[in-house]
Amino acid sequence: MPESRLSGTLPQFDPHDPGLSPERAYATYAELRERCPVAHGERHGGYWSISRYADVRDVATDHATYSSTGGVYVPPVSDSRFPPIDHDPPEHAGFRELIAPLTSGAAAKAMEPEVRAIADRLVDGLAGRGRAELVSELATPLPLDVITRLYDLGPEHTEQIRGYSEEFLAHASGPRGREIIERVCRYWVALFADRRDNPRGDFLTGLVEANRELGATDDELANMMFILTYAGHDSTALGLSNTLRYLAEHPDVQQRLIDEPKLVPSMIDEILRYETPLHWFPRQLTADTCLHGQRMKAGERVLLLFASANRDPEVFDRADEVVIDRRPNRHLAFGAGIHTCPGMALAKLEIRAAVQAVLERIPGFRVDGDVERTDPLEGGGRHLGVRRLPVTW
Template sequence: MRNPVIPPSEQSLTAQILQDPLHPFACYRQLRAQYPVYYSHEFHSWFISRYNDVQNVINDPVIFSSEQSIRSRPKARQQHANAARTLLWTDPPRHRQLRSLINLAFTPRTISNLAPRITEIVHTQLDHVASQGQINIVTDLANPLPIIVIAELLGVPIQDQQQFKQWSDIIVSPARQEKKQAVIAMNSYFQTIVDQRRQQAKDDLISALLSAHIEGTYLTEAEILSFCRLLLVAGHETSTNLIGNALLTLDEHPQIMEELQADLTLIPDTIEEVIRYRTPIQRLRRAATVDTQLGGQVIKAGDIVSPILGSANRDEERFGHPEEFDIHRIPNRHIGFGHGIHFCIGSSLARLETRIALEVLLTRFKALRRKTDSELEHVASSFVYGVKSLPMTCEN
């Protein structure tokens, strides 16, 4: 029988997080202080909230498996058996092989070479709204920017980019049936492009993935399709919410926004603090492979474990004054993009897009202020942190 972990109120802590996903941090604080390993009946998983425990979980694929966290879902077992494993849901040694092969195509140079195009896209998006004196950071910039970048990277026609956005939103939402249909549609779409690139390679990522090999080992077609899905969804959601979270946080700290306008070289450190302060991906999913103990709790083999990155990044034992937004924080060893073998492969792209977006926004506009007549609404996801809309006035 599972160890009882009962909070001191009738309403569980994770139910409170579900009710107010924009402000989970007080609940995280209570979890860390009193229930660092807490079983959530709402999420059917153990919530792990302290930095050291979170790091230990995500660094130990032998005891806490990514692959088995998917197989543990009864309805997904047969689907998983017939499907390719993605980087997110693969354990070593296949994870190392997959990552090595993908790294051959998705190189640091590939990312850095995107900078001029990203700058052009940001300016184009702002040109549409600059004369209006207001901008919706999410819908006018943060949403379309990564979609356009990823679509062009993969070699997707411009007319299909809006479909990308719809698929991505469905995948991170709680709508299970719609999610399944979206995955099927995405696979079918990318399969067509893969077939075309086999016939005639182009200068795009899918062609590079098809040709990547190490000692005669290539990615399977199913693995290429799964990486395309991963890049689309994770790349879009991470960048979109990182940009939105950055502007939301800077609006709450106008003196820091002025400091950045005076010195744009502070932007990279600011982005790292945004990742810590409002982590775009709040929690992960693992499965215990054996009976084990963590934080005084017995976790049974097969139990789902959810390390909370957003809580770990505000752990008082790791960060001084963790509730403060401090762009000069040194050191800032957040784990907002994961850690170890599952460190986010698209983190460099998210950082680049966010840096350029902030540089252009803070250069083009003298002042940016959130329009407080519109209420902030959290995105439809229990593991992503971000807002659906962020209207701001912009002074040229």
């Protein structure tokens, strides 16, 4: 590959292309991996797309060269930064420590009985009907209930969080995105003030108390709570909806999981690999560098195509097939390096609890109607999931 900008005749990935269906995205990734593993796009201020597994992993773990301080979105949707995902060391560690009570493996383990109880309750509520719409009745409310219980917030806050998350999802790429973020951050700042005046034994009280040492502003904490809440339930809902869709379309796999329940975790990891919920995340170069012959300059944006990396045939045998007992499965659905998703353990627990509940209570559920996917990709051209999944049993 010549050491020059790529011409328009070569494949490009545009996350904001209105025709970017999941199928088209994966076809573009395959072409990029084969012909143009470091591709330059001219739109949205310019950016590079990295598509091969080894490159995506290496870039994700090199935060010194590929910084996260440029923001989560391309182009930016806010003038603010979202901790900890928009921070590099040493600030990154301080914010991760603030959210550790919610996101650690130990926190997920402690939450397991309650997560299972929520999943069981939701599935029990529909089991006697013989039909359901599994996104609105299970995939969306489960992570919402879990995260608001972690915050110790009441039902009215659950609905507020659901509302602003759905609103932002629909408008993240447009001019309303900034207004929504500003409004939501005012909501969190008001809650911080309330906890200072009326402390409780909850996460938000602990957060404002722990922050005395870190010294973050209320606006920084509000942006952190925005991204933590939005990502914490929406990405889990996407992963769960993809998993439920696959099971609804493959009753033979349902039966195998019932016969071999130990395969449930590996099946979940495989669906996360095959239908990655969040397709890409950006970085910003701190220095000039060269990759696959392409010279990239300090300050330029780089998109790490995690969904493409997860279909790389150089790493995954039968990469375009679902292999529910795949071992090993080193997928990058949760990222890599210091910015690996902090809620990974909790997200996997929620999906596992939901899958086990439906296999126990409504075995043999199958698609009954039109399935609506995120088509084109939503959430700023990044999100892949299911928005409507009607089933019967």
